[in-house]
Amino acid sequence: MEIINDFLKSLIPYAEWLMLFFVIGGGIYLVFLSKGFPYRNFVHAIRVVSGKYDKSDDPGAISHLQALSSAVAATVGLGNISGVAIAIYNGGPGVVFWMWLTALIGMCIKFYSCGLSIMYREKGEDGKFLAGPMYYITSGMGKKAGSLAYFFCIAGLVGFLGVFTVNQFTQTFMNVVEPNSTIAALGDFNWKLTIGILLSVLTSLVIFGGLKKIAKVATAIVPFMVLLYFIAVIVIMATNSENILPSFKLIFSEAFNFKTAFQGGFWGLVILGVRRAVFSNESGLGSAPMYHGQSRTKEPVQEGLVAMLGPFIDTIIVCTLTAITIIISGAYLEAESNGIVMTLIAFKKSLFGYGDVLLMFIVAAFALSTLFTYSYYGTRCLSFLSNVKIGKWFNIYYVATITFAAVASVDLVLNLIDLAYALMCIPNMIAVIYLAPQVNASVKSYVARLKNGEI
Template sequence: MEKIDSFLAEASSLAWGMPLLILLMGGGLFLMLYCRFVPFRHLGHSLEILSGKYVDPNAPGQISPFQAMSGALASTIGMGNISGVAVGIAMGGPGVLFWMWVSALVGMATKFFTCTLSVMYRGRNERGEVEGGPMYMVTEGLGRKWKPLSVLFAAAGLIGTLPLFQSNQLTQIVRDVVLVPSGMIGEDAFVANLFMGLALALPVAIIMFGGLKRIANVATKLVPLMVVLYTGSVLYIIFVNLPAVPNMFAMIFEDAFSAETMLGGAVMQIIILGARRASFSNEAGIGTAAMMHGESMTNEPVREGLVAMLEPFIDTIIVCTMTGLAILVTGVWQSGDTNGVSMTAAAFSEAMPVVGKYLLVLCVFIFAFTSLFSYCYYGAKCFTYLFGFKYRKVYDYFYISTVIIGAVITLTSIINLIDTAFALMAVPTMACALFLAPKVMAAARDYFGRMKAERERSIT
């Protein structure tokens, strides 16, 4: 196991080197400047679209823009927000949060381009059904000669969308908060983790076999609940420690550029760590959200991109920041605990001694659960692209088995494995966004021109 851990750590470090940092953050900055800050200039219109004002029931696709966004947020607002932020701060200090913000801001432009393209260049699967995602963006937008990039994305997506992290962190917090304190199990809890993994796999299987519409319906109901419940809890923690907040912000900015970092003075390592944790959290540039938004019922690709660009803002700028502040103001980040969910649980217990940790268990359950069934949809799309629908059941059973595996293996191995897969997924996704950016801008000029003409007609 130690050799596997070492190999995965080396693979993750190699994948997340300077070239990928330039591709993700540099590419996102280029797209932000190239589109002249569209994500910020049209936020109001994005919210109008999200409200359902422009839904066309006769448009191709399977789900509404709001359902697409809820499905995407079901995976992005998940354990990355509770555990991922804590892992980043534990490994790199408070400055990691600053670079997560930077990644999210440029990620708004990245999401705008990639999710616009996911509708512009939809393909058809072997059943003749319309599908979207980077694998189709590559072949339909760049051409068939680029298909190896589609295969790379789908192969890496099979690994990157496995439920290992969610299952691991859910069993971890149930064990730490409920089972160990009650004396039901000891510190060595392999058998207990195994049974919790089995218990979690059952409802995931039920929802998973219900297909995309069941996933979208469940996500639409649970995502608003989990956002309100979790943000309300974290805001309470921040409020009771309000005098410490200004100092925490100062520490975040100072540590982001400090030579005295927790990674031995390497500021570039802090930047890379922030980009990794932001990508795991909001998935901008990775391509998973493009698979969900590619299924949206719309004839307006730009409209879908405007909805998708809200996700990094909601996920990282709002939710991750609140988690980070809760960890910092309570001081638990200095405990030396590198298990993300355990650190966040300590912050909840510190601020709300009686109910805090149990409230977090509920939040973790909802976050992990929604991510689990969103990821199964992403992985299934990757599998059927590679192998067709004939063997689809093989993937379903494999996915459910990894829910159980994730409950019993180490967190470090899981993070390194998924980080490596995400890095490989980013290459085809960002290649499409950069090479096809002129196509997106041409569509954007046409779209906003029509919207302006329509407003002028309504006034006159």
């Protein structure tokens, strides 16, 4: 595995600079092109989500709120709990600032990409809408751009695996339960492999349709776990309120530490922030348009505004809460290994010695719900590359990688996903930037009709 990891490491520097160019450079271009329209209409976006403009006869399968909830549910989870810890472990508190900046730019990217998903969605053989980068690339840019769509889908076959989720859940279990020392009679029993196999079996039963009720239960538990996580974080911040302001000051001061010892220096720190923010809220990645393209609406602008709220909720709110918890607890100075360990230390120290156990249950709920639902993206990619029947075979490959992820190192899993994400960003952002003027034309029409009371 070390050979594979070294190979991935050698490719990432090239891909991540392209990702930085497209996500930050392209995102800033979109901010100016939109003249700040998404940000100026933040309140209007909330009204759209509330259902004020919903029409039952509009085409689509789900409401604006359901689309946003699905997209946010796919991003709020381990990316916010362990992704932030990984960022701080590797780059220090200053990296959080660059995650914020990427998220703010990402809001504009989501506005354009998810608006395009409504403009260029297609009906499949089953009557349901097909949406996402591959469809607005081929329909919006023409058949000559088909290679970009195929490139996106091929990268998606790796990027849309549940390997990070499995890896971090396994690491959580091993650190909290410490089974090899707790159950001494089993000696050096391979717990990681066992966890991987069990998760593979459970996921198989659900995604192949055998136990749909389990998936519904797990999905239903997630909102409760999110609330529980919020309460836990607020308790930690309330009991350490005197350290909140110094924590924010540390983030800002370290963000512009041009003499940082982080590998790659200052620009390396910026790139790390971009990578972890994209990993957290998927801005520029192209996954959210697949969900938002199912929305019941005729208005691309409305769905773009709804989607814009995703990065704000995911990174500006949730990731910030995690980051402040880690910093005020001092866990970022104690963690000796990468991954979720840092967050576990923060919770254990700050919640009366039992916070790590609480976090383990929260992580378990996030992990299971993610594994049960994340295969949708990969299935859509393989279906586009081949057909719907072959697309379903993605689930077999998806399940097989779960056991691998449980025993793999954090670095290997991160490098694999980071590379795939960077490669997915490139064709998606090329398409979004190219097609952005069409969204602007839709904005002009929408604003005029809104003023006239036609919406």
